[in-house]
Amino acid sequence: MKHCLFACALAACCASADAADCPPYVKHTPGGDYTSAEDRSGLTVVEKFHFSRAVETLTQGMTGSLGADISYTLEHFPNHHRALASMAKLGLRLKSAQPPGARYTVSCYFERAIAFAPHDVTARMVYGSYLLSTGQDATALEQLDAASRLAPEQATIQYNLGLMYVKKKEYDKASAHAQKAYALGFPLPGLKNKLKAAGKWREPPPAPISEDTQPSEPIPVPPSK
Template sequence: MSHIIITPVLRLLFYTGLLLQATFFTNALQASEFCDPNLASRVGPRDYFDDKHHKAGRIGIVERIHLTPEMLRLEKGNTASISDDLNYTLTVIPNHPAGLDLASRLDRAIKDFPERYRREKLTRTVDCYFQRAFWYTPSQPYLHYIFAIHLHRNQAYQQAAEAYSQAQRLGLNNAELAYNYGLTLFELKRYDEARKMADNAKALNYPFDGLQQKLAKKGF
């Protein structure tokens, strides 16, 4: 098994200093589309990674109504379409990791299964949703991790590798990141580096070995 894995999102409570990241985002995000930088709204923004916003209850309310398990399975929306409920979620909580990942997966599903998802239309592009998240909390490592998965999903492997590396520089280091980073490095034919990531994932008790099997077939 070697596909990209993302487990239920944990509330990460670590922070780092702000970094100048304009060059990376200019390269990784589409620059041709206008993306509204105004995050203020009647109901937000709320920071998913700030515990006080969870304690206030608003994030939980939004998740229960506008980010349901059926939505995460790409089955149906709750109050409207998946895309409309998702847009509400990412308007209130621009940096919601599961919401951003859903935007990426829904966009892919609309392209791959146009008849099944013919009623779905994202209010903003996926790149815009990520751009707004980075404007809000640019140094949150888990956002870079989710962005890397999005880039890999769309075969932008070099940019995905840069995003994984940025997540690591910002302090994220776990088995899931190592494994998925290794998959991207494999696609780039950087097999020695992919092997190191596979070994890191194994040392951290990652349960899947598809990456190791792919590397073994290449003699690594």
């Protein structure tokens, strides 16, 4: 119940704060798309002074508060995957939609990242995880669906979608995503176990044997003399 109340309060706070003050990212130097080799040329300077391992693991800030250093990183590289994950973890740890020192809310940083780099599948996946952690299942599903359309062969996305649909008790969809995730090599059995517990798991049919893989006739060996 406490988690539910926190999630609802956090969602409401995020919505009001985002609507009030979440301007779009404007590219400047150094900065830009975290997935672009060209833009990343300026990444070292930003990380050297604001995103150390201690900041990433929420151990200690470099120039001030953790929120301020992570915020600075995201103001230069809005879709910096590890910084987004750290900001989300900081918000969850402090039970705050806008951690101290952060210029915007956690959700705003994700919205800025996705608006600037809508092709970035990882940013959407991290946002989906954050939304799930705050009880915003419907919005999380939107982000995971969008990520799936961008990268249909990404096993982790298929797995997470399967978990979402299990939670919604939409087992046909959950099973379809599960089959795809495991066919793509996803290693964790959690989704399969959930479907088994619900009596909805079906083992995939064996892969058809193509003509190329069919065993050939044995080659006769001449008798030894």
